[in-house]
Amino acid sequence: MFDRYSKARDHPSLIKRRCASVLLVTALSPAVVKAWMHWADVNVNPSVLELMGVRLEGLLSAAVLPLLLTMVFYLGPLVHSAMDNPDGFTGELHSALDVQSWMLCVGDAVWLRNQVVAPLTEELVFRGAMLPMLVPCTGPTAAIFVAPLFFGVAHLHHIIAQWRLHKDSMSEILLGSG
Template sequence: MENDDVNLLLTEETTGHFLLVPPDGLCWISVVSCLLLAFSFVGSLYVWKSNLPSDHPTVIKRRFTSVLIISTLSPILVWTWREVTGLRPSPSLWALMGIRFEGLVPAAVLPLLLTMLAFLGPVIQLATVCPWNFMDGIQVAFDPWSWMQCFSDMLWLRNQVVAPLTEELVFRACMLPMLLPCSSPSTAIFTCSLFFGVAHLHHVFELLRFRQGTVSGIILPAIFQFSYTAVFGAYTAFIFIRTGHLVGPVLCHSFCNYMGFPDISAALENPHCLTVLSCYMLGVLLFFLFLFPLTDPTYYGLPSPVCTLSSSHSSLCIT
């Protein structure tokens, strides 16, 4: 196979699938590019001089501007990486980043359903203390005024819209296409999750700066947050690779931000404790049972575009 425009080698195994053999130096370029993305994203939050806390509406609005600029420029870095390395696979740059129409509806529905299964316990727990009945919830969901109030709330807009969209774009859609050519999908997922977890440690400096607690009271929760965000980052990276879509990770990210970390202590004090705890266990069981079936690449247009960059065969990229 000969292609003067593409600086890569392809090998074919007995399965009939082609594997990408990365050119020399590709991994260093990819890792440095991902570091540049991560530092740019986090650094953009601090270009504004302010003595206000991070949850202040003024700070949030300024940071919206910064991260949206970085998120807009990040595909340019991926394009530059592609030009420098000479990797030009058949899928377009946008398809590699999970922005495509094929399989869009299942990509938006099935990963979110899977995530809801994982949160079955917290959802039932929330329902037992919610003052609304089912019809009240439906009415609020379709009430334009309630949505207008949400979009005027800077905290809601940050947690449910801007953060999920920009973080998934930068840390999944841009990083994974650069990591996959020089590593297995599982290694790319692990590496990507570390970038994501470390990127959230900047909150420690803000808490120390405003003296919001003791040092030990700040560091220990930070370690927990790193672990939680790294695991979550691995999950959404898994969804991105399996589905080849950005929409699933964004919606799952938004949902998880809304739910927060499960409050086990509140579940133990819930009047319906046995039911809630049973749903916790059932949800975890169903999540692992349907993890691969609901992310089967055949639902989303086989093969996943980003998997065409993989340098090794993996069950993550095939059915």
Template sequence: MLVMSKQEFGLGQQEERTKCWGSVLSCLLLACLYVGSLYVWCDSLPRDHPSRIKRHCVSVLLVSGVAPAVVKTWMHLNDITVKVSVWELMGIRLEGFVPAALFPLLLSMVRPHLKLNYCRKVALPVSWLLCVRDAVWLRNQVVAPLTEELVFRGAMLPMLLPCSGSTAAVFTAPLFFGVAHLHHIIEQRRLAKDNMKVILLTAGIQFLYTTVFGAFTAFIFLRTGHLVGPVLCHSFCNSQGLPDIASALQHPQRSALLSFYLVGALLFLVLLFPLTDPYFYTSIPVCSLAPLPPSAC
């Protein structure tokens, strides 16, 4: 029987801590690259100006292209070898694609925030034609969901999973996502629309809900092994925004609306695990990185 000495055990623990710090720093690097890329352009145009949106989209798409290389480098430095490609680890694969696209999106739709006129709009082809010509819509509904999920879920979760395990990774990765949104403070200060207290309060609320949402999409990613579900959920939730409870309370039919909110919340909780059951999605490549037992992923 092989017995490990205290010194060897201590060295092993130190090596594991070093690897974990390397994972955290790699995630921090990606977050800084993503946010920093938005500020390489020196302009004073408003945030929603088409020219500024185009430049920002180019920046984050380039960072997204670098993300797989960061994951690959991290794997090389940590001597991690798996039987799947880095793309599959990041959730870009065909197996189980259809349920991975439909079920998480359905789960998002039962959450209590569906706008009443949303279904009517998406049913009109002319609405889609107008949308694809709108730079703000393309940023909010296409580029931001795709690049943010690729970087903050697809790239970060595989690097965090070996150290933290799945549960901790679900709640750790969104912190990078939440902090990455604090850069909006700079924009608000530049525009000087509100005083600093209001700006900080708004930033705090945004940090809270982006972190919670990040945990939700991280959960979907680890349960399905696909990036498409988080991307579609992100796009859908961007179109809906936060539940407008204040308006619902003032609505003449507030009892019915609040009942819908409650039913939606209950359905979300009831369907959360069944609709993300790994059974529907074949093998989960990213789970090959999880510490034993692998079933915990």
């Protein structure tokens, strides 16, 4: 029988299997929200997708403003990196826009998991599906604090995997996971 802890979490076959399972769960999450709304007799005007935050209204500002904020956050490290680059800022910009390196990234299962699949699925499930279900039960303020607890519990398997692999002491594992 296959022991799921016998392969490292960065093994390509394990990444593909886990990505397929989280994509399936993410695809099913609107149906779960819809079923919960019916079961809990929650009647709201927006559609399920709108309730989960997927809507065209405000899409431009919802895409542009976080992008601008992220650009501001990364401006310091980019300037620092450009100062270290012998070719200056243009050399750093040239390496950041290099198509070859992006093609290597897209072909890397670890990069796809960490940069595409995980952020997308976690946002849709933990923010999009969980908050519409928590807010009617707990109120908006409590839901904002309870949803991250579910996120943390969903990632306990990382602690268990590291503990089983005997990589670090339990205090180091808990510190890193915290």
